[in-house]
Each structure stands twice: as C-alpha cells, then as structure tokens.
Amino acid sequence: MKKNSTTVPAVKPNKIKNSNWQFWAIIALPMIYAFVFAYIPMGGIIIAFKDYSIRRGILGSKWVGLKYFKQFLTSTSSVTVIKNTIILGIYSFIASFPVPILLALGINEVKNRFFKKTVQMVTYAPYFISVVVMVGMMRQLMDPRTGIINVLIQKLGGDPVNFFGDASIFRSLYVWSGVWQTMGYSSIIYVAALSGVSLELQEAAIVDGATRLKRILHVDIPAIMPTIVIMLIFGCSNIVSIGMDKIFLMQNDLNASVSEVISTFVYKIGVVNANFGFSTAAGLFQSLVAFILLVAVNKIAKKVTETSLW
Amino acid sequence: MKTSKFRNMSTVDKIFVFLVYFILSLILVIVLYPLLYVVAASFSDPQAVIRGEVFIFPVRPTLRGYEAVFQNKKILRGFANSFFYLFVGTAVNIFMTILCTYPLSRKEFKARNKISLYFVFTMYFSGGLMPTYVLVNKLHLIDTRWAIIIPMAMSTYNMIICRTFIVNNIPDELYEASQMDGCSPFRYLLSVILPLCKPILAVLMLYYGVARWNDYFNAMLFLNKEQLQPLTIVMKEILISGQVDMTKVSDASAAAKLQGMSDLLKYSTIVVGSLPVLMLYPFVQKYLVQGVMIGAVKG
Numbered sequence: 001m002k003k004n005s006t007t008v009p010a011v012k013p014n015k016i017k018n019s020n021w022q023f024w025a026i027i028a029l030p031m032i033y034a035f036v037f038a039y040i041p042m043g044g045i046i047i048a049f050k051d052y053s054i055r056r057g058i059l060g061s062k063w064v065g066l067k068y069f070k071q072f073l074t075s076t077s078s079v080t081v082i083k084n085t086i087i088l089g090i091y092s093f094i095a096s097f098p099v100p101i102l103l104a105l106g107i108n109e110v111k112n113r114f115f116k117k118t119v120q121m122v123t124y125a126p127y128f129i130s131v132v133v134m135v136g137m138m139r140q141l142m143d144p145r146t147g148i149i150n151v152l153i154q155k156l157g158g159d160p161v162n163f164f165g166d167a168s169i170f171r172s173l174y175v176w177s178g179v180w181q182t183m184g185y186s187s188i189i190y191v192a193a194l195s196g197v198s199l200e201l202q203e204a205a206i207v208d209g210a211t212r213l214k215r216i217l218h219v220d221i222p223a224i225m226p227t228i229v230i231m232l233i234f235g236c237s238n239i240v241s242i243g244m245d246k247i248f249l250m251q252n253d254l255n256a257s258v259s260e261v262i263s264t265f266v267y268k269i270g271v272v273n274a275n276f277g278f279s280t281a282a283g284l285f286q287s288l289v290a291f292i293l294l295v296a297v298n299k300i301a302k303k304v305t306e307t308s309l310w
Numbered sequence: 311m312k313t314s315k316f317r318n319m320s321t322v323d324k325i326f327v328f329l330v331y332f333i334l335s336l337i338l339v340i341v342l343y344p345l346l347y348v349v350a351a352s353f354s355d356p357q358a359v360i361r362g363e364v365f366i367f368p369v370r371p372t373l374r375g376y377e378a379v380f381q382n383k384k385i386l387r388g389f390a391n392s393f394f395y396l397f398v399g400t401a402v403n404i405f406m407t408i409l410c411t412y413p414l415s416r417k418e419f420k421a422r423n424k425i426s427l428y429f430v431f432t433m434y435f436s437g438g439l440m441p442t443y444v445l446v447n448k449l450h451l452i453d454t455r456w457a458i459i460i461p462m463a464m465s466t467y468n469m470i471i472c473r474t475f476i477v478n479n480i481p482d483e484l485y486e487a488s489q490m491d492g493c494s495p496f497r498y499l500l501s502v503i504l505p506l507c508k509p510i511l512a513v514l515m516l517y518y519g520v521a522r523w524n525d526y527f528n529a530m531l532f533l534n535k536e537q538l539q540p541l542t543i544v545m546k547e548i549l550i551s552g553q554v555d556m557t558k559v560s561d562a563s564a565a566a567k568l569q570g571m572s573d574l575l576k577y578s579t580i581v582v583g584s585l586p587v588l589m590l591y592p593f594v595q596k597y598l599v600q601g602v603m604i605g606a607v608k609g
Contacts, residue, residue: 020420022495023413027425030410030464034432037461041437041445058444103337109330119334121595122342128587130524132542133580136549140351140576141344146569148347151362180341188602212326245527249550270440271531283438291434 048281068281078265078282085261085286088247089239092175097235099183101228104190105216120191123184135249138177139164170255174247189231193224229307237294240286262286352376352577356570359577375578378571385579387537388544395540396522396586399459403518404511406464407472412499414469415476416485433466439531446532457532458525458540465521468514471604475510476503478604513601516594523587545583549576 048068050061072078103123110116129137141147142163150160163169197220205215221228244263251259262282270279294309302308319327346366351359355370363369379385413419414426436442442461451457480503488498526542533539 020418023416023419024421026409026495026499027413030406030469031425031428033406033463034429034466037442037445037463038432038436041441042435044437044441044444047441047444052444054444054447103334106330106334109327110334115331115334119338121592122338124595124598125345125588125591126341128520128524128591129584130526130542130545130587132524132526132545132549133584136545136576137344137348137580139549140573140580141347146360146362146573148351148362148364154362183337184341185602188599192599192603211320211322213322248527249546266439271443276440276444280438280440283440287436287438294434 045280045284047276048284050277052276052280064277068278069285071278072282072285080257081260081262081265084258085240085242085263088171088174088258088261089242091171092178092242093235093239095175096179096182096186097232099179100186101190101224103183104187104194104224105220107187107191108194108220109212109216120184123187125184126181127185129181131246131249134177134181135246138173138250164250164252165254167255167258170250170258174250174259178246186231189227190224193227194220197223225305226307229301229305230309233294233297233301233309236297237290239293241290348577348580352574352581354574356574357566359573360566360570374571375574376582378575379578379582382575384536384544385541385548385582388539388541391537391539392523392541394455395458395525396519398455399462399522400515400518402459402463403465403468403522404514407469407514408499408504408507410464410469411472411476412503413495415473415480416495417482418485429466429469443531452532453535453538455538458528461532462521462525462528465518468517471601472507472510472514474604476507479510480506509597509600510604512594512597513604516590516597517601519590520587541583545579548579 044058047058047061049063049065050058051064052058052061107116107119110119126134142149142161144150144160144162144165149163154160161169163173201219201223202215205219210218240262242261242263244261244267247259247261248264248267251264263286266279266283266286269275269282298308298310343366347364350366350368351364352375353368353371353373354364355372356374358364358369410429414422414429416422437445446452446457446461451460484502485498488502493501524542526540526546529540529543530546533543
C-alpha cells in the first residue's frame with residue numbers, strides 16, 4: 001500500500017502529459033465542425049464586398065468595395081426596412097421586457113402551491129409551440145369570418161377585424177402574440193432569482209409594518225436587480241436582430257409595408273432574387289449594429305449599475 | 311411568518327393579494343383558452359366551427375378531422391421525416407456537445423481557455439444567411455437529409471450550459487482518484503462523466519429536441535425535394551399558404567362544406583403537430599427550470 005502511493009507522484013505528471021492528446025482527440029470533431037460551419041462562413045462575408053457569381057466562386061468574383069453597403073443605406077426601400085426593424089424591435093422590447101418580471105413577482109406572491117404550479121405550467125407551455133403552428137393558430141382564431149376572436153367581437157357588438165390584412169395592426173399582433181408565447185418561459189429566471197431573496201430581509205420588512213406592495217418595491221425588486229440588468233442588456237442588443245422565423249410566416253402583401261424587416265429582406269434579396277452580395281451586406285450591417293449595441297449597453301450598464309456581461 | 315393567514319392581513323394586503331390572484335387567473339385564461347379552443351374545434355362538427363358555435367367544448371363531436379390528417383400522405387411523410395430529424399439530429403447534437411464539453415471542463419487540458427474562446431466567438435459572430443447557404447451548397451448538401459443534421463450539429467450556448475453543470479457538479483477528486491487507478495480520459499468520460507450527467511443530458515435533449523422538431527427555416531432553405539421535408543414545412547403549406555380554391559365550387563353549400571373541412575383539417579393538424587412536444591412537456595418541466603438556472607449562472 002505504502003509502496004504504491006510513493007510511486008504515484010512519479011507516474012502522475014507523465015500520465016497528465018500523455019492525457020492531453022486524448023483531450024485533443026476528443027475535441028477534434030467539434031473543432032472541425034466549428035471551423036467549417038462557423039469560421040468558413042465568417043470568411044464568406046467577403047461576398048458582401050464582391051460581385052459574387054456562383055460560376056466564378058467567391059475568390060474569382062470581382063471586388064466592388066462598399067457598393068452594396070451604399071446601396072443598402074441609400075435606397076428608399078431599405079430605409080423603410082431599417083425603420084421597420086427598429087420600430088418593431090423597440091416596440092417588442094418595451095412590451096416583452098416588463099411582462100415576465102411582473103408575472104414572476106405575481107407568482108412569487110402566491111402561497112397556494114396548486115395555483116402557483118398551474119400558473120407556471122400553463123404559462124410556460126406556449127414556448128414549445130413551433131412558430132408554424134403559432135402563426136397557423138393565429139390565422140385560424142383571427143379569421144375575419146370564422147375565427148373565434150371575431151365571433152366574440154361580433155357577439156359583443158363590434159365589427160370583425162381583419163387582423164392579418166391590416167397593416168396598422170400588424171406590429172401589435174406580432175409583439176403581443178410574442179408576449180403571449182414567451183412571457184412564462186422568460187419569467188422562469190426571475191422566479192428563480194426571487195426564490196433566493198433572503199427571508200430575514202422579508203421578515204424585517206414585515207416587522208417594520210411594510211405592506212406587500214412595499215416589500216416588492218423595496219426588497220424583492222432590488223434583490224433581482226442584477227438579473228433584470230443582465231436581461232436588459234440582452235434585450236437592448238436584440239432590438240435590431242429580429243429573426244425572420246415568425247415574421248416571414250405572418251407576412252403578406254397587405255402588411256408588407258410594415259412587416260418587411262432586415263432579416264426577411266436579406267432572405268428575399270439573397271435566396272429569392274439570388275443577389276448574394278447585396279444580401280450579405282444587409283445581413284452584415286444588421287449583425288454589426290447588434291454587436292455595437294451590445295457593447296454600448298453593456299458599458300452603460302456597468303457604469304450605472306455595476307452589473308455587466310463582462 | 312411566511313405562511314401568514316389571509317384573515318390576519320391588513321386590508322391593503324388583502325386587496326393586494328386579491329388583485330394578484332385575479333390578474334394571474336386572467337393570464338391563465340388568456341394563455342389556456344386559445345389552446346383549449348383549438349383542441350375543441352378539432353373534434354367538432356366542421357359546420358359548427360365555421361358558424362362560431364364552438365366555445366370551449368366540442369360541438370357534435372367527430373373524428374373526421376383526424377381521419378383526414380392520417381389519410382393525408384404528405385402529413386404522414388412529414389411526420390416520418392420529422393421523427394428522423396428529431397432522433398438523428400438530437401443524437402448528433404448530444405454526441406457533439408459531450409465531445410466538446412468534456413475536454414473544456416478539465417483543467418488538466420492546457421489549451422482549454424483558448425479553445426473555449428474559439429467556440430464562444432462563434433456565438434457572437436456568424437457569417438450570416440448567404441455565406442452559410444453558399445457553403446452548404448458547395449458541400450453538395452442541398453436536398454439531402456444531412457443539410458438539416460450537420461450544419462446545426464452543436465449549439466455553443468448548450469455546450470456552455472453543459473460545461474457549467476459538469477464543473478459545478480462533478481467533483482475534481484473523482485478525476486484524480488480515477489487517474490490513480492490508471493483510468494484514461496476516454497475511459498473517465500464513458501464510466502464517470504456520462505452516468506453523472508443524466509440530469510443535464512435531459513435538459514440538452516429537451517432544448518435540442520424542441521429546436522429540431524420546431525425548425526422550419528433550415529428545411530425551407532436547404533430542402534426543395536418534397537419527400538425530405540419535415541412536418542413543419544407540410545404544416546406551413548396547409549396552415550399558412552394553403553387556401554381552399556373556392557372558384558371551382560359553384561354551389562354555395564358545397565363551398566361551405568369544403569371551407570368547413572379545410573378548417574377542421576387545420577385544427578387537427580395543429581393538434582397533431584404539437585402533440586409530441588406537449589406530451590413530453592409535463593415530464594421535462596422540472597428540467598426546464600434547471601436548464602434556465604444553469605444557463606443563467608453563466609450569464
């Protein structure tokens with residue numbers, strides 16, 4: 001036994017040195033994957049500066065410099081697209097940021113376990129519905145003639161609303177259906193943060209005669225402030241990066257004037273019209289702005305609240 | 311102290327608690343009602359649905375919608391394809407994530423910080439749509455099943471969740487002890503890490519599985535062949551692009567019949583298409599909270 005343990009130190013460094021190649025062997029496949037499917041497309045960004053044609057390939061195509069960026073930033077159609085993206089992003093952010101926090105604060109106040117579990121289980125569920133089903137459901141339920149929402153509106157004496165055919169409703173439809181789908185899931189993180197609020201603080205507040213509302217304002221909210229700030233940073237930086245999954249399915253000729261955003265524009269220009277360079281330039285513009293926003297908001301958050309991502 | 315009884319509260323608190331319950335109940339109804347309505351409509355008589363007679367319970371219950379769904383060859387093929395992408399895709403995801411996570415969680419692996427950066431970088435920067443499309447095209451993956459499986463073989467975000475779990479939950483002493491017993495890193499991965507990783511594997515399967523099942527965008531981008539398309543694409547055609555051609559029907563009652571059947575088919579399709587995920591949901595719900603928490607620790 002003793003003899004054995006004395007030999008270990010001699011063997012150990014050797015073993016560790018040897019084992020590094022095994023780690024390399026294990027991680028090789030994910031590294032190749034990341035290289036091929038993340039880093040090579042990053043190199044492919046040069047398409048944005050080239051008059052790309054499939055026949056000539058990326059390297060063989062002619063350089064055009066910033067032509068596509070100028071085109072994107074000056075043409076009237078893309079100015080509308082940028083404007084739509086920003087308005088929708090800000091609206092979406094303002095509507096969907098506070099709701100999960102309020103929901104979590106509400107859930108935290110509920111002492112009845114069954115009711116609490118039910119609210120949580122039900123509000124989390126829509127997160128798992130695919131966008132296709134989500135938009136399909138909206139179309140069915142909001143159908144001008146047969147949809148239940150319009151049936152109810154008519155029963156209450158109103159006129160049926162053509163939700164998908166009215167450009168002025170589109171933004172609210174997009175944003176609030178998003179709130180409906182994600183508020184529960186987004187509240188999880190706050191519910192968890194609230195469960196960590198110290199009981200002593202709560203009890204001290206009760207002794208001091210604080211009402212429940214006062215306890216929320218002066219104990220609960222300060223306690224989850226770091227989480228709120230982190231989510232705020234992510235939320236702000238996402239203002240310009242609206243994905244196209246859902247919006248693409250909601251789009252039609254009647255609402256195109258407000259529903260065309262950068263991501264759907266990138267798809268149409270690139271995949272449908274095969275204008276690769278222009279499409280890549282527009283996409284690159286979007287990710288650059290998103291990144292600058294992330295860095296800027298993070299910096300402001302660091303200064304103001306001393307909470308930041310890095 | 312915590313379980314202070316309702317009657318012991320001050321009036322202000324009573325009103326407040328009442329309001330909280332009231333608002334939460336309202337939210338409950340707003341979230342639950344559309345879901346219940348869809349299920350009720352899918353079991354109802356088509357004419358009752360288009361006349362707006364269904365509110366929460368099926369009216370004149372029928373299974374004709376589901377019969378139509380299961381007789382629809384496109385939907386059945388979509389189902390089979392979706393299951394293929396779900397199982398093979400998630401298996402590849404888990405395999406790659408474990409391979410990537412394990413070395414990055416060992417401090418004996420000298421290059422781990424640099425390699426972590428190599429992966430994290432891909433979270434913030436990407437080539438975007440067209441460069442990825444060009445690449446997949448160049449690799450001749452377009453219109454093959456691999457176009458769905460391979461480009462999304464791993465998510466860096468999920469990899470970080472997994473690594474955080476391993477670092478926080480599997481003690482270092484285990485590694486040292488196994489080393490003394492002459493256990494190689496390969497062997498340690500198989501005999502120690504994997505069995506101890508079950509909870510996080512459940513979280514990852516949930517995240518990857520839901521993403522696989524619900525994805526339509528990549529299929530739309532990379533697959534043109536009908537026989538390869540997943541259920542989401544078929545549903546997109548039925549639910550969103552699909553319009554019943556009324557011009558060919560001259561008779562008004564026949565038109566109503568067609569409209570009714572088409573609506574019924576849509577409701578049934580929605581239920582059938584969401585069922586696999588929603589059926590699993592109650593079982594994985596506790597892991598869901600865990601996953602969000604582990605992800606949050608990392609920030």
